[in-house]
Amino acid sequence: MRWTIKPKPESEKVDALQKALQVEPIVASLLLQRGIETYEAAKTFFRPCLKDLHDPFLMKDMDLAVSRIETALETDESIMVYGDYDVDGTTSVALMSSYLKTRTDLVATYIPDRYDEGYGVSFKGIDFADDNGISLIIALDCGIKAIDKVAYANEKGIDFIICDHHRPGAELPKAIAILDPKRDDCNYPYKELCGCGVGFKLIQALASKQGQSVADLTEYLDLVATAIGADIVPITGENRALAYMGLEVINTNPRPGIQAIISEVKKEYLTITDVVFIVAPRINAAGRMKHGNYAVTLLTETNPDLAQTYAEEIELFNSDRKETDKRITLEALEQIETNKEKEGFTSVVYHESWHKGVIGIVASRLIETYYRPTLVFTKSGDRLAASARSISGFDVYNALEACAEHIEQFGGHKYAAGLTLKSENYEAFKQAFEDVVSQTIDKSLLTPEIKIDAQIELRDVNPKFYRILKQFAPFGPGNMSPIFMTDNLQDTGFGKCVGEDKSHLRITVTAPREQSKGHKNKLVCIGFGLGDKIDLVTDKKTFQAVYSIDENHWNNQVSLQLKLRDIK
Structure with a gap:
C-alpha cells in the first residue's frame, strides 16, 4: 500500500475556524480538507436539513416536465414510469410511481429485462406502452442517450420526460423535457444527484404546485438515501442533506419493503455503509438473478406481511447471487493463474x-x-x-x-x-x-493508495473526539470516513491472528513515548485481512499504523477501537 498524507490546511485558516467553532485544531483541519471554511458552512455540514435543498425549478426543463405531467393528470392519460434494473433505477421507479399513484390510478411501471433488453430505454418497453394506450413515459436513471428510442416513441404519439444524471452526448433526445443537472445548459446549483435524486426533485416540483412543501415528502427519502449510497455519488451538498434525512427515515419509519429487508439486522442505528452492504445488494439481486420488477414490487408494497414475503423471495435471489459470484470469481482467478x-x-x-x-x-x-x-x-x-x-x-x-x-x-x-x-x-x-x-x-x-487525513497521537483518540467524528457522517465519496496515522506504537504482547482462516489481526496497542509522559492510552485494534502482518508487531517491535476510529459493541459494553487499514 502507498501511504499518502493529505496536505495540511493553512495554519491561519485552521486557527480562524478553530476559534469560530470552539473545536480542537484537528477537527478544524478535517473540516477544511472537506472545503468547510466558515461557521455557517460548518453549521450546514453538521446539521443538514430539508431547507438546504435547492428550488427544483432551477433545473433546466423542470417547468416543462411539470406542465406535461399536470396535463396528463388532468386529462386522465395513462403514464408509464420506466427505470433501469439496478438500485438507482428501481428506487427511482418506486419513488415516482408511488407519488403519482397518490394523484391518479393510471400509472404503470416498467423495468427492462437485463438479458433480453439490456440497459436503458428499449424498443420493447415503448411497444408495451403503445399496446397499453400509454401516452407519456417518464424515464428515470436512463434515457439521456436514447435518441433513436425517443424518436420511435414520438412516431407512436408517446411523449417522453427524461430524468437522468449521466453525462449527455453531443445530441439530446427529442423529449418533452430532459432533467439532467449534467446538461451543459443546465444551471442547477448541484450537479451530483443520482437518478433517484433527480426523480425526487421532480416530485418536489409537482408537490409544490399542490401547495405542499418538501417536508410533506419525507416518506420518499428512504428510497433516495438508498440510491445515493448504492450509486456511489458524492455525499456532499444536496446529496448530504438527502442522505442524512433519508437515514433518519430508514431508522425511524422506513417503508414496509425496506423494513422487511432490515428486520433481521440487530443494530441500534443503520449508517449509509449498512444501507450499501445490507439493503442495496438485495435490491440489486432481483435485477441480477431474476428481474428488477421484484425490487419495485417490494419497494412499493404497503402491506407489511406481503412486504415480508417479497423480501424473503429476494433474499433467495441474493443467496443465489452470492454463491454464483463466489464460484465465478474462483474460476476467473484460476484462469488468470493458469x-x-x-x-x-x-x-x-x-x-x-x-x-x-x-x-x-x-x-x-x-x-x-x-x-x-x-x-x-x-x-x-x-x-x-x-x-x-x-x-x-x-x-x-x-x-x-x-x-x-x-x-x-x-x-x-x-x-x-x-x-x-x-x-x-x-x-x-x-x-x-x-x-x-x-x-x-x-x-x-x-499499488493501492491509502489517503491519510492527518497524523495524530494515540492520546488524541478519546470519546469526545469520536463523538465529533461521528457527526461527520454520512460518509461517502467527497466525505470519506477520516483516516489517521500514528507512529511508534507497540503491541502489549497479546497480538494474534483471528477469524476462521486466521486472516485477520487483533492487537492491543500502546504508545511508549506517550506513556513515558503519563498518557496511559491503550486501544484494541482489528485489521481485517492483515493477519500476514503479525510478524511486524511481535516481540515489542515499534510500528506505524493507518486506521479509522470505530466503536466495538460487546456484552452490552461499548468501547473505542481502531480499524486498521495497514501497518509498517
Whole structure:
C-alpha cells in the first residue's frame, strides 16, 4: 500500500475556524480538507436539513416536465414510469410511481429485462406502452442517450420526460423535457444527484404546485438515501442533506419493503455503509438473478406481511447471487493463474457460461487480488458482453474509447463500464486493451493508495473526539470516513491472528513515548485481512499504523477501537 498524507490546511485558516467553532485544531483541519471554511458552512455540514435543498425549478426543463405531467393528470392519460434494473433505477421507479399513484390510478411501471433488453430505454418497453394506450413515459436513471428510442416513441404519439444524471452526448433526445443537472445548459446549483435524486426533485416540483412543501415528502427519502449510497455519488451538498434525512427515515419509519429487508439486522442505528452492504445488494439481486420488477414490487408494497414475503423471495435471489459470484470469481482467478497473465497491466477473462448478472461484481473482486484495470466477459446472444472495473486514478472509459475499433458498443464512466463485441474480435481487443493501459497508466497507480487525513497521537483518540467524528457522517465519496496515522506504537504482547482462516489481526496497542509522559492510552485494534502482518508487531517491535476510529459493541459494553487499514 502507498501511504499518502493529505496536505495540511493553512495554519491561519485552521486557527480562524478553530476559534469560530470552539473545536480542537484537528477537527478544524478535517473540516477544511472537506472545503468547510466558515461557521455557517460548518453549521450546514453538521446539521443538514430539508431547507438546504435547492428550488427544483432551477433545473433546466423542470417547468416543462411539470406542465406535461399536470396535463396528463388532468386529462386522465395513462403514464408509464420506466427505470433501469439496478438500485438507482428501481428506487427511482418506486419513488415516482408511488407519488403519482397518490394523484391518479393510471400509472404503470416498467423495468427492462437485463438479458433480453439490456440497459436503458428499449424498443420493447415503448411497444408495451403503445399496446397499453400509454401516452407519456417518464424515464428515470436512463434515457439521456436514447435518441433513436425517443424518436420511435414520438412516431407512436408517446411523449417522453427524461430524468437522468449521466453525462449527455453531443445530441439530446427529442423529449418533452430532459432533467439532467449534467446538461451543459443546465444551471442547477448541484450537479451530483443520482437518478433517484433527480426523480425526487421532480416530485418536489409537482408537490409544490399542490401547495405542499418538501417536508410533506419525507416518506420518499428512504428510497433516495438508498440510491445515493448504492450509486456511489458524492455525499456532499444536496446529496448530504438527502442522505442524512433519508437515514433518519430508514431508522425511524422506513417503508414496509425496506423494513422487511432490515428486520433481521440487530443494530441500534443503520449508517449509509449498512444501507450499501445490507439493503442495496438485495435490491440489486432481483435485477441480477431474476428481474428488477421484484425490487419495485417490494419497494412499493404497503402491506407489511406481503412486504415480508417479497423480501424473503429476494433474499433467495441474493443467496443465489452470492454463491454464483463466489464460484465465478474462483474460476476467473484460476484462469488468470493458469494463463500466467499476472505480469501484465490488465486482467481480461472470459467464459461463455458465466452469469451476466454478476460479472461486474466478479471484476471488482479480481481487482481486490490483482489491483489493475479488469474486464470480465461472458457470452450474450451472438455477442460477448463485459463489465469493466478500474483502479483509483485510472479512467477505464477512456481506455475503452481508444480500443473502439474492436468494440461494437460501450458506455459507462471513469471507474465502471460495460461493452459488447463480436467473438472474433475478442483476442484483438484483449491485446489492444493491454497495450493502451500499459502505455497510458501511471505505474504508481498499480499499488493501492491509502489517503491519510492527518497524523495524530494515540492520546488524541478519546470519546469526545469520536463523538465529533461521528457527526461527520454520512460518509461517502467527497466525505470519506477520516483516516489517521500514528507512529511508534507497540503491541502489549497479546497480538494474534483471528477469524476462521486466521486472516485477520487483533492487537492491543500502546504508545511508549506517550506513556513515558503519563498518557496511559491503550486501544484494541482489528485489521481485517492483515493477519500476514503479525510478524511486524511481535516481540515489542515499534510500528506505524493507518486506521479509522470505530466503536466495538460487546456484552452490552461499548468501547473505542481502531480499524486498521495497514501497518509498517
